[in-house]
Amino acid sequence: MPGILEQKRSDGLGKEYDQFCADVQGLYSTCLEYLEKWMTPMEEFSTFTWMDLSEPPEWNDVEACIKVLGEKGVVMDDVKCFDQVTNLKR
Structure with missing residues (x-):
């Protein structure tokens, strides 16, 4: 048809x-x-794409976010964050 x-x-x-x-x-x-x-200005936030949790994040992805946030003045406890990522993977 x-x-x-x-x-x-x-x-x-x-x-x-x-x-x-x-x-x-x-x-x-x-x-x-x-x-x-x-969308070009949004590329700055591509570091955060792992946060959709479609799969467990790799530590290096999370660490990159911590670095970006640190550059913007957001202080994070990377040890606690590592513990949370490890628990999330379990």
Whole structure:
């Protein structure tokens, strides 16, 4: 069973079909450019992606977060944090 767009093309609307496809592709490209532009500042926070806990974190990932937070003036007890990560892995 042909799709709606293929049916329109076979109905003699090939030019309109091509224009629609070009417009959709342009919209898609514009959306991607927009997302890439506004996601770049968020890369600073990529260090924290392990926090979704989709899998147990590795200590070096947690340690990198402690370092970033320390640079921003947030003091953390890395020994307690290590203990918590170890318990989380269990």
